[in-house]
Amino acid sequence: MDDYDLIIRDGEIFDGSGGSSYRGDVGICDGLIAAVGEQLKGTAAEEIDAAGSMVTPGFVDVHTHYDGQATWDAHLNPSSNLGATTVVMGNCGVGFAPCRPADRDVLVKLMEGVEEIPGTAMAEGLPWTWESFPEFLDELDGKPRDIDVAALLPHGPLRVYVMGERGVNREPANDEDVARMRELLAEGLDAGAVGFSTSRTLVHLSSTGDHVPTYQAATSELKQLGEVLSGEQGHVMQFISDWEDPEEEFSILRETSARTGARGTFTLIQVDAEQLGVNVAAATWREQLERLERAQEDGLDIRGQVISRPIGIMMGHTASMSSFYRRPGFLALEGLPWDEKMARLADPDVKAKILSEVNDNPHVFVQLLVSNYHMFYPMEEPIEYLPAKEDSVAARAEREGRDPQEWLYDYLLGNDGRNLIYIPVVNADEGVIPELLAHPHTVSALGDGGAHVGSICDTSSNIYLLTKWVREKGVFDLAQGIRMLTRQPAELYSLNDRGLIAPGMKADINIIDFDRLQLRTPHIVHDLPAGGMRFLQNADGLLATLVAGRVIYRNGEATGALPGRLVRGRQQPAAA
Numbered sequence: 054m055d056d057y058d059l060i061i062r063d064g065e066i067f068d069g070s071g072g073s074s075y076r077g078d079v080g081i082c083d084g085l086i087a088a089v090g091e092q093l094k095g096t097a098a099e100e101i102d103a104a105g106s107m108v109t110p111g112f113v114d115v116h117t118h119y120d121g122q123a124t125w126d127a128h129l130n131p132s133s134n135l136g137a138t139t140v141v142m143g144n145c146g147v148g149f150a151p152c153r154p155a156d157r158d159v160l161v162k163l164m165e166g167v168e169e170i171p172g173t174a175m176a177e178g179l180p181w182t183w184e185s186f187p188e189f190l191d192e193l194d195g196k197p198r199d200i201d202v203a204a205l206l207p208h209g210p211l212r213v214y215v216m217g218e219r220g221v222n223r224e225p226a227n228d229e230d231v232a233r234m235r236e237l238l239a240e241g242l243d244a245g246a247v248g249f250s251t252s253r254t255l256v257h258l259s260s261t262g263d264h265v266p267t268y269q270a271a272t273s274e275l276k277q278l279g280e281v282l283s284g285e286q287g288h289v290m291q292f293i294s295d296w297e298d299p300e301e302e303f304s305i306l307r308e309t310s311a312r313t314g315a316r317g318t319f320t321l322i323q324v325d326a327e328q329l330g331v332n333v334a335a336a337t338w339r340e341q342l343e344r345l346e347r348a349q350e351d352g353l354d355i356r357g358q359v360i361s362r363p364i365g366i367m368m369g370h371t372a373s374m375s376s377f378y379r380r381p382g383f384l385a386l387e388g389l390p391w392d393e394k395m396a397r398l399a400d401p402d403v404k405a406k407i408l409s410e411v412n413d414n415p416h417v418f419v420q421l422l423v424s425n426y427h428m429f430y431p432m433e434e435p436i437e438y439l440p441a442k443e444d445s446v447a448a449r450a451e452r453e454g455r456d457p458q459e460w461l462y463d464y465l466l467g468n469d470g471r472n473l474i475y476i477p478v479v480n481a482d483e484g485v486i487p488e489l490l491a492h493p494h495t496v497s498a499l500g501d502g503g504a505h506v507g508s509i510c511d512t513s514s515n516i517y518l519l520t521k522w523v524r525e526k527g528v529f530d531l532a533q534g535i536r537m538l539t540r541q542p543a544e545l546y547s548l549n550d551r552g553l554i555a556p557g558m559k560a561d562i563n564i565i566d567f568d569r570l571q572l573r574t575p576h577i578v579h580d581l582p583a584g585g586m587r588f589l590q591n592a593d594g595l596l597a598t599l600v601a602g603r604v605i606y607r608n609g610e611a612t613g614a615l616p617g618r619l620v621r622g623r624q625q626p627a628a629a
Contacts, residue, residue: 056095064103068554069110071536081560084601110539111138111561118504125178132502138561143205146252150189151214166260168504171585178582187244197615199605206241208251245621248289284314287547287623292319310353321357323485345494359489360499361518362438363477370470371577373507379412395470426457432473487528497537506587510575547623557626560602570594
């Protein structure tokens with residue numbers, strides 16, 4: 054009988070603690086790390102030669118929106134194919150439980166608008182075998198998948214379930230409403246929800262154009278719901294806001310943490326409001342860091358979620374939107390075969406007509422950005438998410454003595470109409486990102502896996518942290534970078550059995566050729582239910598990803614193994 058199920062031999066081990074790496078072997082039994090050391094003795098049913106490669110814990114991604122995809126897809130890419138082994142979903146107050154049958158369409162429209170997931174895909178893909186949140190967790194628990202999932206209970210469905218149309222219309226909750234929401238939240242937490250999420254931002258709109266049910270919900274409502282959380286159980290309140298009244302908003306997180314010991318976490322980004330031409334982000338990122346520091350000094354565990362690169366939108370003919378996609382001349386070509394459509398768009402008369410028009414009812418992203426050509430960048434390999442100003446559409450058009458709109462039109466027709474434009478919207482200042490990442494009270498997150506499927510593919514920001522800020526810029530050493538992607542986010546959600554290579558820990562592991570690690574250009578696939586499209590992204594240099602000791606990806610290809618499970622609540626390592 055073999056001593057181990059699998060041994061990873063002779064790798065450079067970055068264990069997730071942030072300490073120095075060392076060369077050694079990792080022995081795995083029953084889905085757990087059984088031993089770590091030099092030249093482990095014993096046999097195994099399988100061995101992996103990791104000589105010359107990094108061995109790290111699997112990445113933990115705490116900000117995703119796989120709430121729908123996890124019910125119909127066994128493969129949670131573009132996370133699992135990019136090294137993530139655990140994801141947290143249910144963020145930003147949107148999700149699908151609790152839900153009465155009569156409200157299903159409301160929640161689909163919320164998710165379609167807020168997270169840009171096609172409503173047709175959700176209508177066909179969601180099995181709707183649940184009404185309560187515990188039943189939703191049971192559905193997730195019974196579905197085979199490649200990686201582990203944990204779920205927050207979202208405020209939006211909770212409000213709609215309790216208040217019905219009054220909740221949809223954002224009416225104030227009465228005492229009876231709040232009491233019932235507290236009961237259901239407690240029920241969901243007891244069933245295994247890792248916390249509670251809400252949204253208070255103008256940017257989040259239903260596909261009907263209406264504000265989400267949680268927008269401007271009373272501070273008192275949120276504080277009373279926060280009282281249900283438990284620090285002892287490892288619960289987290291996740292929060293996104295425009296911070297119009299920063300102190301008032303932050304008090305929700307402060308009081309929740311002070312009363313319950315639960316952790317608070319919120320989206321922390323840098324926004325150049327002047328560049329965008331909008332009035333947002335009343336609280337600057339530096340002010341927010343100061344609030345974090347004061348909270349921590351007061352014994353309150355509140356952490357900002359930051360991303361390692363700009364949150365950027367992709368536009369083009371293959372994407373869900375472009376600068377021209379809602380103009381009458383463009384809409385008139387809808388339904389044509391691809392080649393014919395591209396040929397018609399290249400026709401000078403059609404081009405002139407479209408260039409003279411404006412978009413009819415465009416997405417808010419297009420409304421804000423349609424003519425900001427200084428923020429538009431051709432997306433070309435090697436991919437650079439912090440491009441130089443001289444590479445913008447505005448700069449290129451000026452050098453060629455052309456109108457930037459016309460230049461953009463022609464560019465998008467290139468590569469058989471598959472060229473893409475990248476628009477860095479927030480965190481576009483290179484100097485800001487390392488400071489945000491390095492802060493002791495922030496966590497690397499915000500990749501939004503499963504969301505914005507036709508315009509954003511930021512899940513690969515995990516890998517970008519390693520290639521940009523570690524390898525290229527040298528801002529962080531490799532051990533620090535690995536810790537930011539593994540142990541640090543795992544600890545935020547009390548997933549204490551992962552994110553570290555040590556005996557007794559879950560055997561979620563990446564094997565990486567760091568010299569070859571490189572992101573590829575996002576590409577469109579049509580594999581959502583009802584033939585819906587989405588962006589996926591691949592990376593070179595990811596040699597293998599293991600979940601519970603089983604290889605789920607080798608060199609970017611899925612093996613078919615589906616060891617992932619639902620994570621219910623706080624987790625602890627097994628006795629070593």
